[in-house]
Amino acid sequence: MSTTTVAPTRAEVSRPTTAHKLSFGHLLKSEWIKFWSVRSTTWTLAITAIALVGFTLLLTLAMVNAPDDAGAPTNPLDAFGLNVYLGPLAVAVLGALSITGEYTTGMIRSSLTAEPRRTPVLWAKALVLFVVVFVVAAASIAVAALLQAAIFGGDGMTVDINDAQTLRALTGYALYIAMIGLLSFALGALMRHSAAAIATVLGALLILPIMFSAIPWEPLHKIMPFLPNVAGAQITQTNDQIAAMAAAQPDVITLSAWEGFGVLAGYVVILLAAAAVLLKRRDA
Amino acid sequence: MIEAQGLTKKYGAKTAVDGISFTVQPGKVTGFLGPNGAGKSTTMRMIVGLDRPTAGTVTVNGRPYAQHRSPLTEVGALLEAKAVHTGRSAKNHLRALAATHGIGDKRVNEVIDMTGLHDVSKRRVGGFSLGMGQRLGIAVALLGDPRTLILDEPVNGLDPEGVLWVRNLVKYLASEGRTVFLSSHLMSEMALTADHLVVIGRGKIITDGPVDQVVSQATRTTVKVRSPQAAQLAELLAAPDVTIASEEPGLLEVHGATAEAVGEVAAAGRIVLHELTPVRGSLEDAYMSLTQDAVEYHSAAVPDTHAAATTSEENAR
Numbered sequence: 001m002s003t004t005t006v007a008p009t010r011a012e013v014s015r016p017t018t019a020h021k022l023s024f025g026h027l028l029k030s031e032w033i034k035f036w037s038v039r040s041t042t043w044t045l046a047i048t049a050i051a052l053v054g055f056t057l058l059l060t061l062a063m064v065n066a067p068d069d070a071g072a073p074t075n076p077l078d079a080f081g082l083n084v085y086l087g088p089l090a091v092a093v094l095g096a097l098s099i100t101g102e103y104t105t106g107m108i109r110s111s112l113t114a115e116p117r118r119t120p121v122l123w124a125k126a127l128v129l130f131v132v133v134f135v136v137a138a139a140s141i142a143v144a145a146l147l148q149a150a151i152f153g154g155d156g157m158t159v160d161i162n163d164a165q166t167l168r169a170l171t172g173y174a175l176y177i178a179m180i181g182l183l184s185f186a187l188g189a190l191m192r193h194s195a196a197a198i199a200t201v202l203g204a205l206l207i208l209p210i211m212f213s214a215i216p217w218e219p220l221h222k223i224m225p226f227l228p229n230v231a232g233a234q235i236t237q238t239n240d241q242i243a244a245m246a247a248a249q250p251d252v253i254t255l256s257a258w259e260g261f262g263v264l265a266g267y268v269v270i271l272l273a274a275a276a277v278l279l280k281r282r283d284a
Numbered sequence: 285m286i287e288a289q290g291l292t293k294k295y296g297a298k299t300a301v302d303g304i305s306f307t308v309q310p311g312k313v314t315g316f317l318g319p320n321g322a323g324k325s326t327t328m329r330m331i332v333g334l335d336r337p338t339a340g341t342v343t344v345n346g347r348p349y350a351q352h353r354s355p356l357t358e359v360g361a362l363l364e365a366k367a368v369h370t371g372r373s374a375k376n377h378l379r380a381l382a383a384t385h386g387i388g389d390k391r392v393n394e395v396i397d398m399t400g401l402h403d404v405s406k407r408r409v410g411g412f413s414l415g416m417g418q419r420l421g422i423a424v425a426l427l428g429d430p431r432t433l434i435l436d437e438p439v440n441g442l443d444p445e446g447v448l449w450v451r452n453l454v455k456y457l458a459s460e461g462r463t464v465f466l467s468s469h470l471m472s473e474m475a476l477t478a479d480h481l482v483v484i485g486r487g488k489i490i491t492d493g494p495v496d497q498v499v500s501q502a503t504r505t506t507v508k509v510r511s512p513q514a515a516q517l518a519e520l521l522a523a524p525d526v527t528i529a530s531e532e533p534g535l536l537e538v539h540g541a542t543a544e545a546v547g548e549v550a551a552a553g554r555i556v557l558h559e560l561t562p563v564r565g566s567l568e569d570a571y572m573s574l575t576q577d578a579v580e581y582h583s584a585a586v587p588d589t590h591a592a593a594t595t596s597e598e599n600a601r
Binding site: 038 | 329332333334335336349350352353354355356357361363364366367368369370371372373376377379380381383384385386387424428
């Protein structure tokens with residue numbers, strides 16, 4: 001092969017030593033800019049906030065208007081229950097899109113050229129996603145609780161945030177929703193395809209629990225508490241609620257709040273680790 | 285400086301880049317020339333670590349790209365015009381990439397002005413024309429004020445003004461002592477822009493040298509001879525590597541011999557000449573003959589021998 005030799009004298013560019021260097025902090029700033037500069041972010045977060053506040057108030061209204069003798073729940077915390085299913089849907093879309101959007105548009109090549117070690121890009125993205133979703137969800141839950149108290153306080157529908165269990169359960173919604181966002185993000189990083197990732201995560205969240213409870217086969221019922229969102233949602237329940245749940249279904253395991261959240265986090269860690277390995281290995 | 289050693293990339297059974305070695309020197313524009321599918325883009329992607337070589341190594345400024353702590357200030361790369369999220373504005377795209385290295389908005393605005401994107405910088409990239417996308421890609425490459433620039437088909441989709449701008453820009457950057465490596469499938473563009481050429485075909489280096497040398501090696505010169513004794517001259521010129529065509533009586537087209545050689549043979553044979561004109565082949569012809577050779581010699585796997593043989597033939601005359 002023809003290889004030219006190095007010329008003995010060559011003019012090197014004389015450049016001032018600059019402070020421009022890669023760092024994780026810089027990557028976070030970059031991912032922050034990326035996160036907020038596409039429209040899907042604002043849309044999905046707005047939908048999440050509206051859903052969290054809206055469904056909480058709607059359910060509270062239904063509970064207040066239920067006939068007293070029907071044995072309807074009167075714990076104002078129960079009004080937040082729908083958020084387990086409806087809260088994370090838009091976030092799941094956001095989580096997947098935040099990484100698959102880079103693959104479908106080719107942006108990932110720019111990102112990985114800027115940070116050729118690659119995996120820090122994944123971590124920075126995940127961190128920005130988790131923190132923002134947590135903050136937005138927590139703020140929405142807080143607004144929902146405030147409006148619930150303001151509108152339905154007269155009917156005794158006021159959550160007591162001075163109660164440690166109540167506070168943990170409410171914060172749990174934000175943790176749970178942010179973690180589902182990460183689950184979707186990890187699937188997106190593995191699949192690199194928006195539609196495939198969103199379909200998979202929504203299937204896992206919505207269809208699997210229905211299948212597992214509807215199919216009359218004992219082992220499925222035993223596994224059900226370990227499904228990602230079923231396990232993760234335990235963090236949104238107070239210890240009293242979890243105890244009641246365990247009493248109602250003595251033949252299956254009932255995970256505690258943090259055990260359940262740990263299971264969900266475990267899925268996320270495994271998927272993210274797999275995504276990181278593949279990100280390192282695959283051609284971009 | 286970019287140094288590749290035995291660089292190879294296979295996709296399954298297909299070999300896209302086949303053990304190529306070359307060096308791109310600072311201070312000049314090096315053109316990377318080859319037809320579509322020759323392996324140019326794959327090679328460039330391996331240089332910046334997007335594709336992992338199946339075998340061989342490539343370093344930029346002395347080390348693999350991924351080992352630089354500040355890659356954007358070492359290498360600016362335009363790989364695909366649209367390696368950009370279509371939903372993001374040009375300015376935010378630049379800001380996000382600049383942020384990875386702590387490069388501020390001042391530099392972002394500078395490259396926006398340099399590349400003429402000022403009026404469209406707040407528009408979403410999805411609506412950009414090919415030319416605007418190319419300018420944005422060049423803006424990204426310039427962000428870190430890098431020592432080395434790698435530009436894959438930078439003039440694709442640009443208007444004539446844009447083509448001229450890129451040509452002057454890369455020459456200017458090289459004159460500052462930077463390493464500039466740009467690919468093209470257009471020989472004419474390369475002849476105007478590059479100082480040095482690396483020609484690739486079917487994943488192998490066909491030839492590597494200064495532009496003038498590559499062009500003259502590859503350009504087939506024809507000598508047009510008009511003579512009343514054409515048939516007699518043709519006999520005298522006959523040699524293994526000389527081919528003679530005649531389209532009309534009294535006119536010969538001689539390949540493989542210089543005008544000087546033909547004139548001397550005619551003088552020695554006391555033959556009257558009415559015309560003796562060297563006709564230099566076009567650049568495109570040269571390119572075609574270069575890349576044709578890549579196909580012909582592919583199975584023989586000795587791409588350099590042809591170039592060497594041509595040179596020795598010419599020297600012998």
